[in-house]
Structure formats: structure tokens, C-alpha cells
Amino acid sequence: MNVENTQVQMRKGILEYCVLHIISRGEVYASDMLDELTAAKMIVVEGTLYPLLTRLKNAGLLEYKWVESKSGPPRKYYTLTDKGSKVLEQLTKTWDELVHSTQMITSKSRTV
Amino acid sequence: MNVENTQVQMRKGILEYCVLHIISRGEVYASDMLDELTAAKMIVVEGTLYPLLTRLKNAGLLEYKWVESKSGPPRKYYTLTDKGSKVLEQLTKTWDELVHSTQMITSKSRTV
């Protein structure tokens, strides 16, 4: 058990929320998302993002269309489905509550 | 894939941070922690908390002493070790950064 590992664990689930949010703002493809996630220091690698997108698509939260690219192979541009929007709403609520709960606990100082 | 599952995933790692924080405030035993975590709506069950405490103890972050109880079996009262305090500091930083990163992403609104 080390700190790095806990940091990895902390990202679990939150990443899904962030990805849904990014897609909710307009059509994007994987590399766009990687750039934004990296910029926000929500460090993610290809091998994490692509399987996540596939999971979300299979769950019916996303859909995509192929778009030809001028510099390389075609890209999958993702958009949220209605179901995806609903899930995003729920996750937003969950995340807000989680932050609130954590704050409730970590804002207390020692009583001894 | 369902929302509940993601909610469970979101808790990963964060729970560890919360537990360390609770213990950092003074000696407590498991039921105390469960009460506080439940009060903060950070829903946790016995089967999650006890193994977590054992992991943290084996990692050298916690130590405990048995204390006789007037109403039931003896209790393990936990305290943080020096190592535990250091880890807590790091996790605090990690958590703050994660909240910040998530905010960076989720505060943007759609550009389309």
C-alpha cells in the first residue's frame, strides 16, 4: 500500500463523470478529451480512456459518428444520448454530495 | 453498468482519506467512525470499514490498543502513527487537487 495507489483509486468513478461532462459540451473525439483531461491534471492515458468510452457507449450513454480527418485515420466523434444526460445529472448530484460529505469530515479539527 | 456502481467507485480511496482524518482527531474505535461516516452520508458498512482499518494498520499508518468496554467486548482504539500523519498530509493534497481538477472540467459550459 502506497500513496500513489490511493491516488489512483481516488480517480475511480470520477473520471467517468468528467468524461461525460466534457462530451455534454459538444462533439469531441478521444484525443480532444485526453488533452483537456491532461490540462486539468486529471492524468489519464489512452489505455484508460478508450475502454471507458467503449463501456459508456455499450451502456447506451454515448453515441458516435465517424468523421473523416485530414491528417490521419477517421475519428469517432462522441455525443451524449438522452440516457447519458440523465446519468450525468445523477453523477453531478453524487459528486456534489461526496465533496460535501468529505468536507463535513475533514473540516473538523481535533478535539483533544 | 449503472449509476449506483459508479457511485461506489467514486468512494474508492476517498474513504481511506476520511478515515485517516477521523483518527487524526483523537482515539476512536470502529463504531465511532461508522457513526460519523454515516452522519456525513458517506455510507459505509462494517465489511468495508474493518478490512480498511486492518490494511491501514498493516501498512504502518495506524496502531491500536485494546480497551475494555462496560457494555460488550473490548474495543480497538486507533491512533495515527507518524507515517500515518505524513500519508494523511499527502492525501489531503491529492484530494484538494482532484477536487480542483474536477471543478476545472465541470465548471465549463457548452460552447455550441
Next chain:
DNA sequence: GCTTAGTACTTGGCCATACATAGTACTTTT
């Protein structure tokens, strides 16, 4: 004294996800 209820802690198995790594397929450049 024996059973019942309550409290505190333990254990084993399951599942989902983040990650590492390697690989496929297509396009453009040289």
C-alpha cells in the same frame, strides 16, 4: 444456569475500473 440479544470484530469471495503494454489500421510524408 442456560438461552437470547446486542456489540465488536473477522473472513472469503465477487465485481468494476484504472493502468500497462502490445497490437491493428489507416494516412501522409519522404
Next chain:
DNA sequence: AAAAGTACTATGTATGGCCAAGTACTAAGC
């Protein structure tokens, strides 16, 4: 035709939260 770059796929590992059943001790009821 070969090399480099881009976009996506596939497989295997490790970890932590959860469920469910179980152990052990104390106190109360009959």
C-alpha cells in the same frame, strides 16, 4: 515502398468497496 504519425483495440493485472456469513465476548431475561 518505407517510415512516421494518428486513432483506436485488446488483454491481463491489481486494488478497493461491498455482501454475507461467522466468531467471540458481555449483559439481560427466564
